[in-house]
Amino acid sequence: MIYMTGFMGAGKTTVGTALSKKLNVHVYDTDMMVERDQNKSVQDVFRDEGEAFFRSCETHVLKKLATRKENAIVTTGGGIVMSPDNRALMKASGSIIFLYCDIKTVKSRLVNDRTRPLLQKFQGTELDHLYKKRMAAYLDATHVINVTAKSVETVVFEILSLMYQTSPDWISC
Numbered sequence: 059m060i061y062m063t064g065f066m067g068a069g070k071t072t073v074g075t076a077l078s079k080k081l082n083v084h085v086y087d088t089d090m091m092v093e094r095d096q097n098k099s100v101q102d103v104f105r106d107e108g109e110a111f112f113r114s115c116e117t118h119v120l121k122k123l124a125t126r127k128e129n130a131i132v133t134t135g136g137g138i139v140m141s142p143d144n145r146a147l148m149k150a151s152g153s154i155i156f157l158y159c160d161i162k163t164v165k166s167r168l169v170n171d172r173t174r175p176l177l178q179k180f181q182g183t184e185l186d187h188l189y190k191k192r193m194a195a196y197l198d199a200t201h202v203i204n205v206t207a208k209s210v211e212t213v214v215f216e217i218l219s220l221m222y223q224t225s226p227d228w229i230s231c
């Protein structure tokens with residue numbers, strides 16, 4: 059498995075989907091899997107059951123994915139790395155690619171977003187604090203790609219280049 063991690067708005071879901079097409083492998087998005095399991099949006103899970111419940115659902119889907127014996131991409135939610143157990147599970151079952159994006163770019167990408175409950179909760183400097191608090195956990199990754207000011211195509215190309223060097227068995231042509 060290749061797990062894509064990073065802060066909200068770094069482009070995990072977008073880049074992971076594009077990369078999966080290039081590699082011709084499945085992509086699994088932990089947020090979408092939680093939504094399917096709970097039959098409601100991430101926003102509604104946060105509103106109705108709270109963040110702790112969402113985190114338990116997230117870990118549940120991660121555990122299911124980690125047992126799959128296939129080459130696939132997993133695009134994670136931005137908070138998944140805060141559990142050391144989740145990080146250990148990802149490392150034991152694959153590699154972690156951290157998409158680093160500076161906070162200014164994150165904010166500009168998500169300025170009109172209403173689907174991420176933590177963006178409603180943490181505003182202005184509070185979001186900066188959350189970002190800083192999480193950085194050490196994000197950096198506990200196999201590879202780091204700086205995605206700031208890069209197009210999706212450029213980021214996908216950089217990941218493919220990295221994979222040619224580190225995981226050539228994934229590349230079919």
Ligand SMILES: Nc1ncnc2c1ncn2[C@@H]1O[C@H](COP(=O)(O)OP(=O)(O)O)[C@@H](O)[C@H]1O
Pocket residue numbers: 064065066067068069070071072073167168205208209210213
């Ligand atoms: N490299 C990029 N350049 C510009 N916009 C991007 C890039 N990657 C993602 N986006 C945009 O940023 C927003 C958040 O992307 P998304 O893939 O949902 O991020 P994440 O899953 O990390 O939260 C979307 O509107 C997406 O189109």
Ligand SMILES: O=C(O)C1=C[C@@H](OP(=O)(O)O)[C@@H](O)[C@H](O)C1
Pocket residue numbers: 064065066067070071089100134135136137138173174175176
């Ligand atoms: O950073 C976080 O804690 C979250 C990020 C979201 O996913 P994205 O990183 O794909 O936005 C989603 O899991 C939820 O809103 C919580």
Ligand SMILES: [Mg+2]
Pocket residue numbers: 070071072089133134135
């Ligand atoms: Mg996402």
